[in-house]
Amino acid sequence: MSTSTSTDLLIVGSGPVGSAFARLISEQRPGTAITMIELGPQVSAPPGANVRNLPVDERDAARARSQGPQGAPSGDSARGLRVEGTVISPGGTYLASPGHQPGMPAAALSSCVGGMGVHWTCATPRPNDDERIDFIPSAELDAALDDAERLMRVTTLPENPYGSAIKTLLREHFGDTLPEGRRPDGLPMSALPQPDGSVRWGGADTILGDAPVDLRVETIARRLILDGDRVTGVEVEHLPSGEVATILAKVVVVAANAFQTPQLLWASGIRPDALGRYLTEHVLVYSVVALSDEVVARAGIDTPVRELVKDPTASTFGIPYTAGVHPYRTQVMHMADAPFPVDEAAVKVGSARFVAMGNGVRKFPRAEDRVVFSDTEVDGWGMPQLSIEYEVTERELSEVEAAMADLRAVAASIGAFVPGGEPRLMPAGTSLHYKGTVRMGDDGGEASVVDEHSRVWGFENLFLGGNGLIPTATVTNPTLTSVALAVRAAPVVVEQLNA
Ligand SMILES: Cc1cc2nc3c(=O)[nH]c(=O)nc-3n(C[C@H](O)[C@H](O)[C@H](O)COP(=O)(O)OP(=O)(O)OC[C@H]3O[C@@H](n4cnc5c(N)ncnc54)[C@H](O)[C@@H]3O)c2cc1C
Incomplete structure (x- = not known):
């Protein structure tokens, strides 16, 4: 009833x-x-x-x-099962519509x-x-x-000496090519820093x-x-x-x-x-960098970063979008552990360890990029089955090229890509920002x-x-x-x- x-x-x-x-x-x-x-x-x-x-x-x-x-497998449970060419969404998420999202395989x-x-x-x-x-x-x-x-x-996290060194090197790299207020800086975060140095996210x-x-x-x-x-x-x-x-x-x-x-x-x-149409996200270019000795020298300490900060994310920096000048948004996450196992024999990894660094690239709205709903089939929740029709076009791909070149130049100012960490275009949907x-x-x-x-x-x-x-x-x-x-x-x- x-x-x-x-x-x-x-x-x-x-x-x-x-x-x-x-x-x-x-x-x-x-x-x-x-x-x-x-x-x-x-x-x-x-x-x-x-x-x-x-x-x-x-x-x-x-x-x-x-x-x-x-209960679709996620990045946590399925990491060991990863097969080249398959897309697995990060822990806590699941693919939005498996089998119905060819244009946006990572939508979650x-x-x-x-x-x-x-x-x-x-x-x-x-x-x-x-x-x-x-x-x-x-x-x-x-x-x-x-x-x-x-x-x-919203706040910015307190800086540690390695973070300060990374920020300084990034600022030196960009010089005065970026307008005031748009230079590399602490990333605004929804976070409550705790008196003991930990962070409540x-x-x-x-x-x-x-x-x-x-x-x-x-x-x-x-x-x-x-x-x-x-x-x-x-x-x-x-x-x-x-x-x-x-x-x-x-x-x-x-x-x-x-x-x-x-x-x-x-x-x-x-x-x-317009319902379901004009679907966009951030086209994402991603890389992982081992931080150089220069970062350690500039920091003036040689303490392993894991001993220096309590949270696995040691520092976060952003380089904002500026139309016509820096048409991407760079996110720099400084951490003790890389997001995937790194062969430390193949690249020098000092005490400052790693940054994961990505450029978000614009996706221009088009009516044909859309989510479509079925009147006959249902999804796992019993709601109209959704399918995603989406394409990254030449217009975006030309910005992707420039975004990759930008990441290479930025990376060279703070370290070197780890093996497998060179900039790459992630599958559509990876941004999680639809x-x-x-x-x-x-x-x-x-x-x-x-x-x-x-x-x-x-x-x-x-x-x-x-x-x-x-x-x-x-x-x-x-x-x-x-x-x-x-x-x-x-x-x-x-x-x-x-x-
Ligand atoms: C790993 C990860 C990292 C991210 N990092 C960032 C970041 O750093 N910065 C940023 O800006 N964004 C980030 N995002 C994206 C961010 O989390 C989303 O932008 C945000 O959560 C959107 O909020 P929302 O309330 O609109 O939707 P959601 O958080 O998706 O919440 C919508 C809720 O509605 C519920 N719902 C759906 N349909 C129904 C229904 N029919 N009946 C009842 N309930 C329903 C869903 O179950 C869901 O819980 C990240 C996301 C992930 C997964």
Whole structure:
């Protein structure tokens, strides 16, 4: 038998963006009854906490539990099984639609309380220049980014001597070719440095704070219930029991990632032309460098980095996107252990050890890069099967060439590539930053799904959240921007709650 309950605000998806909506509305309209539904299990405590804060065995178990109904192998369990030419997603994620994603073989999802926000790296830089959404007044976007940084506890990690040396060498390499404020610098991170030198990594819990939320786990939104230009509630199913229920709500926010948000709209009969289209990500070029003796000499110490810092990520640096000058975003992760075993007989590895270094390259939006949903087949969750049609074109590949050359030059200033660590183009989807599928626009819905306040065109009280809203070609990690878009939406959500 189906039960019916009611709430003020119903949020589908418990990731960073769903959590941001819950926090913002609880701050701006105290007393709002907020229900959040999440199809995955809770894998960390408090709900949505970053699993990188857990001891290794608990972390790996939490990752495995986030990997969806088919328990697809991940980078943790399957590393030893890796076969050349196969694509395995990182721990905590699973391939979005195996057999249906030929153009984007590495596209992946996380299905757990906190979404990808319990597995993420926490990099939260701001978008620059033409990455920004030009129809949002610049000062308003900046104010929203400020608030997003507050919610996400954005900071830069304290520097250690090796990190300072790496930064200095990178700055010397670029000289004054980069504008002020866009030089190599500490990467903004959602993180809480602890007095003992360790780091508590930010998660969806950091954003949610103590917002009072009725969180329903392992509960899937099957369909939005519509009445003209309003959504009146959501049909949900508790997966372990199979119990179906209706939750009536004054306002509904769907923040279920760039694949599953359009999937739920499709399943509900909301099918504007732009739904699922304009799929982008960051085309990713990746390398691993053994740091040179020069880094050790500049640091003025020779202590193994593992003894110097408590976290496996010793330092993080970014080189921001600058249109026309540095059209990629470089992320430099300094660590004691390389991401794969390194033959240390073949390359000199000193006390400063390694950096993993990548350039994100733009993918320009095209209507034909899209996620398509089936009316007849279903996925492992019983939702419309999704297929991904996507192509990296000559336009992007010419920037990839330049991005590789840039990585080679940067690497030479701090060390040498380890064997197998030379720059390579990663399979499409590796970035884990999927954008555009429910894009924001100021065109009345001609080539967009939501307006500039994240409201679905043609609906009064249906709002979307997540990277799928980002309409521009970007190389900057998207989560801060997506939280900022939720910040801009929140007052309009409050208006609807008060209507
Ligand atoms: C390893 C890794 C590293 C990353 N590093 C970074 C980084 O450094 N910087 C950065 O900006 N980004 C990073 N990301 C990406 C970042 O985690 C995402 O941008 C962010 O989590 C998006 O938040 P979201 O709330 O929109 O979606 P998600 O976090 O994907 O959450 C959506 C939630 O909705 C749930 N859901 C889906 N459909 C339904 C349904 N029908 N009913 C109920 N629930 C549903 C899902 O199960 C999921 O939990 C990384 C991701 C990974 C995996």
